[in-house]
Amino acid sequence: MLPRxxxxxxxxxxxxxHFRENDPAAIAEILSAAPLAMLVANTQGGLVANHLPLLxxxxxxxxGHVALSNDVHRLIPDGADVLAVFRGVDGYVTPNSYPxxxxxxxxxxxxxxxxxxxxxxxxxxxxxxxxxxAVGLLTQLHERALNGGAAWRxxxxxxxxxxxxxxxxxxxRISVVRTLAKAKLSQNRSPEDRQGVIANLQARGEAGLAExxxxxxxx
Numbered sequence: 001m002l003p004r005x006x007x008x009x010x011x012x013x014x015x016x017x018h019f020r021e022n023d024p025a026a027i028a029e030i031l032s033a034a035p036l037a038m039l040v041a042n043t044q045g046g047l048v049a050n051h052l053p054l055l056x057x058x059x060x061x062x063x064g065h066v067a068l069s070n071d072v073h074r075l076i077p078d079g080a081d082v083l084a085v086f087r088g089v090d091g092y093v094t095p096n097s098y099p100x101x102x103x104x105x106x107x108x109x110x111x112x113x114x115x116x117x118x119x120x121x122x123x124x125x126x127x128x129x130x131x132x133x134a135v136g137l138l139t140q141l142h143e144r145a146l147n148g149g150a151a152w153r154x155x156x157x158x159x160x161x162x163x164x165x166x167x168x169x170x171x172x173r174i175s176v177v178r179t180l181a182k183a184k185l186s187q188n189r190s191p192e193d194r195q196g197v198i199a200n201l202q203a204r205g206e207a208g209l210a211e212x213x214x215x216x217x218x219x
Contacts, residue, residue, distance in 0.1 A: 011180055012083075012117065012119070012180065013115070013117050013180050013182060015180065015182045016188075018187045018188055019182050019183060019184045019185075019187060019188075020181070020182065020183075021114070021116075021181035021182060021183040022181075023217075026181070026183070027116055027179065027181045028056070030086055030088040030114050030116050030181070031054075031055075031056060031086050031116060031118075033088065034086055034087055034088050035053045035054055035055055035086070036051055036052070036053050037051070037052060037053070037054045037062075037084040037085055037086045037118075038050070038051055038084070038085040039051075039052050039054070039064075039072075039082060039083070039084050039085075040082065040083045040084075040085065041072075041075075041076045041080060041081070041082045041083070041122070042080075042081075043075040043076060044075075045075065048072055048075060048076070050066065050070065050072055052064045052065075052066060053138055054084055054086075054174070055137050055138060055141060057137060060176060061120075061173045061174060061175055061176065062084060062118060062120065062173065062174040062176065063133070063134050063137055063171070063172075063173055063174075064134060064138075064171070064172055064174075065131065065134045065135060065138075065169045065170060065171045065172065066169065066170055066172065067168060067169060067170075068167070068168045068169055068170055069168070070170075073124045073170045073172070076122060076124075078122070078123045078124060079121050079122075079123065080121065080122055081119065081120075081121060081177075082119075082120060082121070082122045082174060083117060083118070083119055084117070084118040084120070084174065085115065085116075085117055085118075086115065086116040086117075086118070087113065087114070087115055088113065088114030088115065088116070088183075088212070089113070089114055089208045089209040089212050090111065090112060090113035090114070090209065091111070091112055091113075091201060091206045091209040092109065092111055093109060093110045093111065093112050093186065093197055093200075094109060094200065095107040095108060095109055096200070097193075097196045097197045097199070097200035097201075098189065098193040098196050098197070099192050099193060099196050100190060100192065100193050107193075110184075111184075112184050112185050112186060112197070112209060112213070113182075113184055114181075114182065114183045114184075114185075114212070115181070115182050116179065116180070116181045116182075117179070117180045117181075118174070118176055118178075118179050119176070119177045119178040119179070119180075120174040120175050120176045120177050120178075121174065121175050121177065122172055122173070122174050123172065123173055123175075124170050124171070124172045125170070125171040125172060125173065126170060126171075127171075128163075128166055130171045131166045131169055131170070131171045132154065132166065133171070134169075134171035134172075135154065135166070135169070135171075136154060139151075139152065139153070139154065183212075185212065185213045186213060194213065197213065198210045198213050198214050201213070
């Protein structure tokens with residue numbers, strides 16, 4: 001599981017304590033359900049950001065790949081600090097969903113969401129074995145989930161074609177230094193108001209966020 005280091009006086013992400021997500025299983029679920037991360041790094045030319053699917057392997061590192069034509073692997077040196085931002089479910093919350101509004105009118109709109117920030121150091125990998133491992137991890141997970149026994153395999157493609165495709169990418173791994181997670185799910189509202197938000201989201205067809213809010217907190 002991704003490590004979390006709570007040392008340091010300031011969090012790089014603003015997280016009130018009632019919105020802080022500390023459950024490793026909940027964090028892993030966000031990363032698994034929404035693997036398309038925004039990878040951010042500071043370079044000599046300024047900040048760069050790329051949107052890339054990242055997966056956690058058995059060592060706890062994040063694994064991904066970029067196109068060879070993407071200059072990110074030339075702009076970011078090995079060992080540089082990077083930030084991977086993952087977004088879970090999110091949605092607008094109207095004050096009209098709060099039962100307390102009819103009594104006090106002391107409510108304003110807000111936005112509920114889940115987010116995970118993974119800080120680490122990156123290293124780029126040009127060896128064919130590493131590139132096959134990165135692509136294999138991605139395809140095995142998603143192909144099996146989508147197609148089951150009919151899952152596409154790298155071996156299904158002609159050998160020369162797959163070799164050509166692998167020549168066009170660069171793999172990378174991120175050694176995780178710190179993980180911060182936020183689940184802003186109306187924990188600061190009364191149980192009645194929280195249930196009102198869930199009901200409103202369900203009525204609007206936003207079942208994912210409603211389900212996440214209704215889930216009991218793990219102890």
